[in-house]
Amino acid sequence: MNITRRHILLLLPAAAVAWKSMLAGTPEDSPNYNMSEHWWGMLIDISKCIGCGNCVRACQTENDLPDGFFRTWVERYHRSNWSLENPEVISPDGGKEGFPSVPDDPSGEYFFVPKMCNHCADSPCTQVCPVGATFISPDGVVLIDQRYCMGCGYCVQACPYGCRYIHPTKKVADKCTLCYHRITKGLTTACCEACPTGARQLADLKNPKDPIHEFLKTHTVQVLKPQLATGAKTFYNDLDGSVR
Amino acid sequence: MNGFKDAGHLFRFAGLFVVAFLVFWVVRGFVVPKTFGQYGHYRAAAIAEYAARPVKFAGHQACEACHTDIASTKAGGPHARVNCEACHGALAKHAEDPTSLTPAKPDTAVLCARCHTASAAKPKNFPQVDPAEHSGGAPCQTCHNPHSPVIGATLAAKGGAQ
């Protein structure tokens, strides 16, 4: 059906109501959100990622990111048949505008790997912050207090995954917030919202009804660089051994 | 007593330390943010500051509250789980006040190709085509309804595409 002016007038109050309920408050004044009831993580299903770059663009739009720095990015791996140690990896502009074409009948395996902050439970970055400007929130999100950060860059060095950077104009550390302003309002993250294939799923590990639990039961998942014991909470399904 | 007197200058040096420490402690009391340490070694108010940021993607629930017809068109098809703003872009402004911003219709030739252009790097079971060869340059919606792209299924709900 066509949406006419009349429809809009009718729909407007409905939209306002729906929207207001969506914006129901911040952690301290909202009865809807209780930090102690959540423990956030992320599930990334590599077998579903098509490398469209929607997540990267959505993240940059949602969070007003500077050019050339990424809170999430997509890598394309090319692994020749058995050589796990020498994958060819590209991520042109973070995979924001997609990827160059590959030969039709390629040797070896091609696949996409979306990357983002792992919101580690034993995060090396919060451990080294000298002033307490970055921390793990009670609901398990690694955040940066940008009004307190002095921009020393120690956390950037400590992150094994390259997820942090010094914001070029704010001169403080910056990274994925797991769209904290969205998840506390009952929304999913911008990257998950924009992912067309469901390759990214926000996961609440404390919520027994979250589909993540069923998924973890029935799949073999992995985290990045498990040898570093960071307690990473971004889980990967179908992760190839060559990914690092 | 005499020994104490001869070490008097040392107490002056120590006194400097005590004064410096007291000044430090008083200043610290004023400077450290009030909510620092409430949950851990950080400024607790920073959490609320993050939570209070405005959103730009309204979320498909907000879209579906009004656009029920499109939602039902989508529901049956392969794009059922493709969220509205994955294609239409961030539209929280529109959701907040529909009259303030009318979203532009996406150009299907660009939009569809972004996902569906064939590449050996994509999962094998994902539908992919060579756009030039597949449609000969015609826009995708000539044949497909983007909200329910399987061709037979689109006839019933064709209006929703425009």
Next chain:
Amino acid sequence: MSGYMYPNEITLYWSVLIVLYPYITGLVAGAFILASLERVFRVEAVKPTYRLALLTAMSFLLVAPLPLLFHLGQPLRCWEMYFTPHSTSAMAMFGYVYLWYLMAVLSFEIWLDYRREIVLRSQSSKGLLRLVYTIMSLGSSNVSERSLRIDDRVGWIVTLVGIPSAFLLHGYVGFIFGSLKANPWWSSPLTPVVFIFSAMVSGIAAVTLIYMAVTRLRREPIDMRCVDTVAMYLFYIFIIDFSLEMLDLVHRIYEADESFRSLDFLVHTRLFFSQIVLQILLGTLAPLILLFLTQIVKLPEIARKRIYVFSGCMILIGVFAMRWNVVIGGQLFSKSFLGYTTYKVGLVTHEGLLVAVGLSLLPLFFLWVLLMLLPPWSEAGDRQSAAAD
């Protein structure tokens, strides 16, 4: 850039200023260890360098935090390090170790050692200088025999405490790098130890050079017995330092873990000049061989002097190269071990070459001021400290 870097890694976040920071801190620790040789270990021969070493340590220590400050994105927030130090952060603890070392060790020891002269000068000088000395004396003019004996006793204890403090100061700098598991080039329990020993080497070399230069400028004869002894200690500490560095290197090569291919490539390409040529060949092996010569062959005085000056300069360059290779080298490779970036020093940016050169020269200016205020060589002072023993 070549290969694959994570997109956020392409920019290097720790610049040449962060190279300068462990370098300058190292000079402080090294200079202090040399001073403690005389005070605690009673090596009489090195006495002419004692006070000079303390003042050198002081002037470098005053500059040590400046490169960090210039590097910070928000330098005005640096106080947070002291107000809310994070107990699990090596960097936060450094702030306190620094303050402890500056105030409780170095200032205190210098003050005790110079107190008699400060008091005398506060009485003999005029005008502004008189005020400066009076403030420095903290308003106490007690220089009785007994009070000076107490000073000497307390000074000895301070030096004793100072040695582990100097180790702590620079060990912490090493730990800042050595404790990061994310970076295999840094992550090693040997890093703090290597930092301490290279610090001692560079600090002793610096004081030797400064002593020779200052004595020359004053047209006084260089005390060869002193310089020879310092050179001997330098040589032995240098051997330990070199062994530790080689142990680290051999260990890495033999273990050849996941990062090895990447690091090996780096050492053979982008770090070849600074690591192999500057650090190991010119900065370590050359001075080591020359110093070895002075230990086994009886060389004429002029030859020894030249060797000491040349080795001293090479050591300072070599240790700087070592800091460079650690700090910059540790950021040239991707943590994916799949690619490499490059670092270009800016010239006039706030973390550029000019600032770095300025900060390297600043300690020399501070030293000049300190030498004017508290000359380590005054006749009266020499006789006084000789009498105290």
